[in-house]
Amino acid sequence: MKKTKINGVELTYRDEGSGKPVVFLHAFPLNQTMWDQQLAILASGYRVVTFDWRGFGDSEGSSTASTMPIFADDLAGLLDYLEIKQATICGLSMGGYAAFAFHRKYANRASALILCDTRATADTDEGKQGRHQMADLARSKGASAIADSMIPRVLGETTLQSNPAVAKRVRTMIEATNPEAIAQASIGMAQRSDSTDMLLLIACPTLIIVGEEDKLTPISDAEKMHQAIVSSRLEVIRQTGHLSNLEQPATFNRVISDFLAQL
Numbered sequence: 001m002k003k004t005k006i007n008g009v010e011l012t013y014r015d016e017g018s019g020k021p022v023v024f025l026h027a028f029p030l031n032q033t034m035w036d037q038q039l040a041i042l043a044s045g046y047r048v049v050t051f052d053w054r055g056f057g058d059s060e061g062s063s064t065a066s067t068m069p070i071f072a073d074d075l076a077g078l079l080d081y082l083e084i085k086q087a088t089i090c091g092l093s094m095g096g097y098a099a100f101a102f103h104r105k106y107a108n109r110a111s112a113l114i115l116c117d118t119r120a121t122a123d124t125d126e127g128k129q130g131r132h133q134m135a136d137l138a139r140s141k142g143a144s145a146i147a148d149s150m151i152p153r154v155l156g157e158t159t160l161q162s163n164p165a166v167a168k169r170v171r172t173m174i175e176a177t178n179p180e181a182i183a184q185a186s187i188g189m190a191q192r193s194d195s196t197d198m199l200l201l202i203a204c205p206t207l208i209i210v211g212e213e214d215k216l217t218p219i220s221d222a223e224k225m226h227q228a229i230v231s232s233r234l235e236v237i238r239q240t241g242h243l244s245n246l247e248q249p250a251t252f253n254r255v256i257s258d259f260l261a262q263l
């Protein structure tokens with residue numbers, strides 16, 4: 001892993017392979033290693049960049065809320081540092097929320113989008129309340145309590161019943177996360193704008209992926225994005241929940257490889 005200071009914060013990243021750049025934005029409250037199986041496959045044909053959001057993984061934290069516009073600025077800063085003018089941006093869940101914020105501010109820097117298990121809408125009032133409770137839980141009980149609460153919701157039934165290795169991997173990632181980063185990003189997600197209006201402005205090729213068992217951002221959210229983004233294609237991945245790239249990596253890799261090959 002490499003490190004560089006972006007917007008005053010030291011971010012940890014990987015930059016492997018060569019070819020058209022593809023940048024992966026990780027989900028909450030995980031880290032860039034969630035993309036290991038994608039990096040391993042794609043780096044033979046593409047320049048693949050993964051990184052830890054501020055506060056997550058091995059990146060340095062900051063004292064302010066981790067809002068999606070701040071994440072977008074960090075992404076733009078990292079691309080500048082790596083001298084990447086345009087890239088395919090692939091974000092899963094919170095990574096997708098950040099991809100919307102990035103597109104809002106730096107539309108011409110996304111040559112294509114891959115939006116996985118995410119949604120364009122902002123949180124409801126109840127959802128925002130839940131985010132603040134999650135921040136309080138992280139601060140009072142630590143990352144293990146967050147893992148207990150999130151694992152049954154983020155993984156699909158098929159994975160929960162038949163793939164304990166994935167559940168263990170997700171738990172390890174969550175438990176390694178700094179509780180303050182969890183709190184900051186939770187509050188940051190609660191503050192995010194509704195991006196529904198922006199969907200109509202997305203003109204680059206866009207792949208939307210959703211797990212058929214995704215309970216957090218279900219198929220109906222993906223369908224709404226697909227209807228609004230003219231240049232989009234929708235892929236539903238069977239027998240997977242919210243973390244589609246971790247739960248069904250082979251299918252996920254095939255779907256994104258097919259999409260990238262057509263760009």
Ligand code: MLT
Pocket residue numbers: 026027028029092093094095154189216242
């Ligand atoms: C994620 O996977 O990034 C989170 O579950 C997003 C969310 O809670 O909305």
